[in-house]
Amino acid sequence: MALSSVIHKDTRELRIHESLDELSTDLADYIAELSESCVKERGFFCIALSGGSLVGLLRKICEAPYNKTVDWARWHFFWADERVVSKNHPDSNYKLAKDGILSKVPVIPSHVHSMNDAASAEAAANEYEFTIRQLVRTRVIDVSEISDCPKFDLVLLGMGPHGHVASLFPDHDALNEKDEWVTFLTDSPNPPPERITFTLPVINSASHVALVVTGEHKAEAVKSVMNGAGTDCPSLPAQMVRPTSGKLVWFLDSAAASQLDVSSSS
Numbered sequence: 001m002a003l004s005s006v007i008h009k010d011t012r013e014l015r016i017h018e019s020l021d022e023l024s025t026d027l028a029d030y031i032a033e034l035s036e037s038c039v040k041e042r043g044f045f046c047i048a049l050s051g052g053s054l055v056g057l058l059r060k061i062c063e064a065p066y067n068k069t070v071d072w073a074r075w076h077f078f079w080a081d082e083r084v085v086s087k088n089h090p091d092s093n094y095k096l097a098k099d100g101i102l103s104k105v106p107v108i109p110s111h112v113h114s115m116n117d118a119a120s121a122e123a124a125a126n127e128y129e130f131t132i133r134q135l136v137r138t139r140v141i142d143v144s145e146i147s148d149c150p151k152f153d154l155v156l157l158g159m160g161p162h163g164h165v166a167s168l169f170p171d172h173d174a175l176n177e178k179d180e181w182v183t184f185l186t187d188s189p190n191p192p193p194e195r196i197t198f199t200l201p202v203i204n205s206a207s208h209v210a211l212v213v214t215g216e217h218k219a220e221a222v223k224s225v226m227n228g229a230g231t232d233c234p235s236l237p238a239q240m241v242r243p244t245s246g247k248l249v250w251f252l253d254s255a256a257a258s259q260l261d262v263s264s265s266s
């Protein structure tokens with residue numbers, strides 16, 4: 001696999017790939033290694049998925065050799081965000097993952113923690129937070145030493161062309177949510193309007209966060225996020241992804257990285 005470059009920018013690692021195929025393989029290697037060490041250390045691997053283009057880029061982890069070498073029975077699946085639609089609706093992040101991942105590898109159905117699609121956005125968000133609390137209590141999900149937040153082993157995020165992550169959109173009140181682990185929106189600027197999302201404290205309590213961003217239409221937002229690194233007043237949700245004690249890795253293709261000045265990075 002030809003990794004075009006690995007760059008360290010502040011506390012972030014940037015992995016830039018020439019092709020989507022290479023990116024998908026690197027992402028599979030990264031997740032498989034993380035899963036192995038988490039299973040060895042804690043007996044579980046708790047991964048939170050997003051929707052969108054990310055899911056297609058997870059295709060390699062469902063193929064040989066990973067489909068046979070990964071300890072799928074120890075994985076617990078969560079969603080960093082969900083759209084309030086039925087589970088068989090084309091907009092459902094659960095459906096996307098089911099078609100692209102869950103139907104292809106031997107997951108344990110009771111380890112798939114999807115959101116309730118028969119409840120209101122508010123009720124489903126509360127119910128999801130309750131599910132997560134139970135799994136923190138039983139130590140399936142680790143707990144942050146700094147906050148009382150769940151500490152997911154890996155939160156996988158995509159980023160929209162205007163810098164949104166999960167269902168946290170620029171200038172939206174949900175960005176300020178400090179108390180809840182899971183919140184809901186009824187006025188998402190992108191359809192569908194009703195969504196459920198992890199809050200920033202939960203994302204930033206994860207032990208690993210990977211932002212997977214591809215395509216030239218996202219190059220401007222990638223540049224803005226990187227240029228705003230370390231700023232006290234970040235405006236883009238993706239800039240606010242700063243794991244407190246965890247590691248942040250960006251997986252980019254060369255089109256998404258095309259506006260970055262990587263020469264000055266270490």
Ligand SMILES: O=C1O[C@H](COP(=O)(O)O)[C@@H](O)[C@H](O)[C@H]1O
Nearest residue numbers: 050051052053054158159160166
């Ligand atoms: O609405 C959403 O968008 C983001 C980004 O999606 P992408 O297709 O531009 O990669 C996604 O990560 C999130 O889960 C989804 O609900």
